[in-house]
Amino acid sequence: METESAEIVEVVETLPNPISFKVHGMMCTELRTFVDRIVKIFPEIEEARPRCSVVIKALCSLNGVIERAKLLLQYCSESSKLYLAITTDAIVSRCRKMKNLFEQCLCQIQGMVPVMLVDEISRIVDDLGAANFVPDKFEEEAGKVVRELLQRGAAALDSMEHTEMKALQTAASRLHITSPKAILIEKRSIKKLLEKASESDQQKKKILKYLLYLLRKYANLIIGSQTDNSSDQNEGAFAVHTHSAYAESHTEYGQYDPQAETLNRAIIPPEEFKCPISSRLMYDPVVIASGQTFERTWIQKWFDDGNDTCPKTEMKLDHLLLTPNVSMKDLITKWCRKYGITIQDPSMQPDELCSLENFFHFHS
Structure with missing residues (x-):
């Protein structure tokens, strides 16, 4: 059993950093927090030495769910942003399924451990019941726009x-694939998925190859006026529209986003001026x-x-x-x-506070 505990601890140590999730950050952070909370009490559950076969089976199942959750979190931190976006429904389904499995396993264990553990498990079970994995709008x-593009039949060139x-413009702005570096990272991520795809999964390969084709064909248009000051008016107009669409998307939901305004002006703020959590x-x-x-x-909420x-x-x-970082504030x-x-x-x-609550909050 000691070996099993060591393996579980290793899972926690190798969980991705919350800021590394490329897409579905709020859902992944919520799932990661549940995994972390469960792993912390796992050794104590083992020390209670539950002998009931049902509980032992539940412990094994719990271990398996933790492993699967870890793989999903790793996948969301390494995969292609575009592919993660078009498979949103599948990611949501997997998160909710793991939530239900965690809840089921813990409920089976709850009645066979010391009182102090019962209280902690009860809190986790209650939080799991209240959790609602919802994708970012x-x-x-x-x-949605990329899936519609994939489903589109043959058309005039x-x-x-x-x-x-138009589809790539919208997707790139929503997923922040708007710089040469971001496009390069996205291409490499797609290539890695292609390398890992099995020969039997031809549909997935076809989709990935098409996404790679789109990025290669329209990369300069995505970057637009941020890096290209050429005299091509059509390309310039497309770039301006890209930035405007990003800004308008935030205004539509009643949010003022300085980053959207900055993109609209083709001004990129220095990375050190951005919060590592909220970007x-x-x-x-x-x-x-x-x-x-x-x-x-953001950091106070993280601590809270x-x-x-x-x-x-x-x-x-x-x-x-x-x-207070006075020097940074001044800059x-x-x-x-x-x-x-x-x-x-x-x-x-209010919108920011709501976002913070969705990102970090667990009923305690």
Whole structure:
């Protein structure tokens, strides 16, 4: 049984960092948190030495679900963004199935362990029952437009090219595949999926090859005015439309997104100005014990949910104090003033607070 425990601990140590999930970040973070909570009490359940065959079988099943959850999380951190988006329904189904299996296994174990463990298992079971794995609206839209493109029958060449450009434009903006680096990473991810695809799965191979073809054919149009200042007016117009569509998509849901406005102006903020958790310009940057800087609202929520590690480095923190990063705040303020960008306090925006709750919250 000791070997089994060691294997379970290894699962936790190799879980992907929450900020590494390429698509379905909120669902994956929620699933990851459940796995982490369950693994922490697994050794104590074993130490209770339940002898009932039903409980022993449930423990084995629980171990198997943890392994499958780990593989799904790893997949969502390494796979192609486009392919993850078009298979959204499958990812949602797998997350919900694992949720139900976790709940079922824990309920079978609950009555055969010490009282203190019963309380903790009960809390996890209650949280599992309340969990609702829902995909991000923008990622879901990206998947929808690409699926519609895949389902489109034969059409005239000119019409098909226009449809392809429009679909890829929408998907790329929603999935943030809008820079040379992002496109390169996406191509490599698709190639890796192709290498791993079995010979019997020809449909998957066909889809992946088509996605790769789209990226190769329209890469310059996706990047658009961010890197290309050529005199091709058609290409320039397409790039501007791409940025505008991104900004409009956020306005449609009542959100003001500084990053969307920045893209619309073809201005890319320095990476160090963005919060590693939200990927947005920081309004109130603070430094934590690991030396990393985050938006105060996001990192405070991370700590409030019981985490004592750095989301970026995964190192355990000596303390949870937040120190204002005055220098970073000054640099961001000057940069925003230069380009006419306004950053609103995320803690004062209802939509942002709702997003935070969906991303981190577990009823305790």
